Amino acid sequence: MKEAITVLIAIIMLTTFATSIEKAKEIETTDLPSSFSWRNINGTDYTTPIKNQAPAPTCEAYALVAALETIMQYQIGEIYNPDLSEAHLYFYAGGTYKAGYVNIVDAANYLMEHGVPDEGCFPDPHRPYDFPFESLLDWENRTVKISEWGWVEHTEEAIKTALIEHGPLAACLYLCRDYNCYKGGVYHHRWGKIVNGHVMAIVGYDDNNQCWIIKNSAGAEWGEDGWLRMAYDSAMFAEWYGEGMGIMYIDGAYGNLEPNVPKVQIETPKIFNTYFFGQKFPTIFKSLLIQKASPRIIGELQVNVTAENTNLVEFYIDNVKQHTDDEAPFTWDLQATHGPHTLEVRAINGNNTSLDLVDFHVII
Numbered sequence: 001m002k003e004a005i006t007v008l009i010a011i012i013m014l015t016t017f018a019t020s021i022e023k024a025k026e027i028e029t030t031d032l033p034s035s036f037s038w039r040n041i042n043g044t045d046y047t048t049p050i051k052n053q054a055p056a057p058t059c060e061a062y063a064l065v066a067a068l069e070t071i072m073q074y075q076i077g078e079i080y081n082p083d084l085s086e087a088h089l090y091f092y093a094g095g096t097y098k099a100g101y102v103n104i105v106d107a108a109n110y111l112m113e114h115g116v117p118d119e120g121c122f123p124d125p126h127r128p129y130d131f132p133f134e135s136l137l138d139w140e141n142r143t144v145k146i147s148e149w150g151w152v153e154h155t156e157e158a159i160k161t162a163l164i165e166h167g168p169l170a171a172c173l174y175l176c177r178d179y180n181c182y183k184g185g186v187y188h189h190r191w192g193k194i195v196n197g198h199v200m201a202i203v204g205y206d207d208n209n210q211c212w213i214i215k216n217s218a219g220a221e222w223g224e225d226g227w228l229r230m231a232y233d234s235a236m237f238a239e240w241y242g243e244g245m246g247i248m249y250i251d252g253a254y255g256n257l258e259p260n261v262p263k264v265q266i267e268t269p270k271i272f273n274t275y276f277f278g279q280k281f282p283t284i285f286k287s288l289l290i291q292k293a294s295p296r297i298i299g300e301l302q303v304n305v306t307a308e309n310t311n312l313v314e315f316y317i318d319n320v321k322q323h324t325d326d327e328a329p330f331t332w333d334l335q336a337t338h339g340p341h342t343l344e345v346r347a348i349n350g351n352n353t354s355l356d357l358v359d360f361h362v363i364i
Helices: 002-030 059-076 086-092 104-113 156-166 177-181
Strands: 035-037 143-145 148-151 169-176 194-206 211-215 227-231 247-251 263-268 273-276 279-282 296-298 302-308 312-317 320-325 330-333 339-349 352-362
Touching (some): 059 104, 104 143, 104 247, 302 339
Antiparallel strands (some): 035 194, 194 211
16 A cells, blocks of 8 residues: 555656646746847847859858858947858868858868958859869958857757857758749748758747748848748758758857958949840840850940948959059949950958959850
8 A cells, every 4th residue: 555655656746847847848938039030139130231142052151151240240239241251161161063062060160260251352253163262362360260169959949049049040951842932921831842952041030920030142132132031830951960950050259350451342243134235134044155143244334343441443354454443433444355254353452452253244
């Protein structure tokens, strides 16, 4: 009889203990806010502008940089739109277009050991092939590093907690055919098989709409001005790096977060556009004879450049200097023969230089 009573008491105690754990879990879960986004921290958007990786398979680098740039602004407490070099991170960490990816673990370790410089050291050429590469001399003095990275479990609570504690997350996702039709709203997977994998930056969540808030790298014309809201039950997180892995956090940005160097960007011509005597149109007709992203130039065109913290801008065609402009707005009337070329601009301020470039094709 005593033994039966003892067993009964033990069962009651275990049941009570298990119930207490479940209640603790419920309390812990309800401690999370119903929505959170790095696009709105007390009214401030700490994310940086949408970018376009096309046509290169560099999504791992773009997702990590998107997370890092947000962390940088939050740590400094200032919106200054840092622009880091995804191309540098991709290639220097061992990525190749032939392989179609960079190992995200190698990229994260590279961020810890070497860091990534600003875009002016290695602008993305948007080429669909491997090519010889080298960042500007002294790029090591313009880098931002991270102190740690780690994996996040594939549960809603773990992902939400990591977003709040660490910042945006680089998430490896399987995408189905209906994802290619996304134009806006909350994406729910309805039809189609898995067609590819992609890495994007999760920046927040919204329990009211049961979705993740995600920053893509397909340009501002895609989705909701470059953004995606993906339903919780449609997010197929990949496990490319071991069971339960595939969502990465990074933390502890340090280094040269605000390098005192020029910023320069080619505004005209832009990738995936055709210019007809100066008028811009989206490129519709593709040709195997012309590089995929290269602007098509028909007739005369004025090159327009925006530059900050600079004394002058130099214009190069195929590594040969063509023009120098020492007063904004920085412009040059393009002069190039029929066929493919590379336009490079260099903004110079004392001993500091920053680059931007674009491959283009003169049709006539």
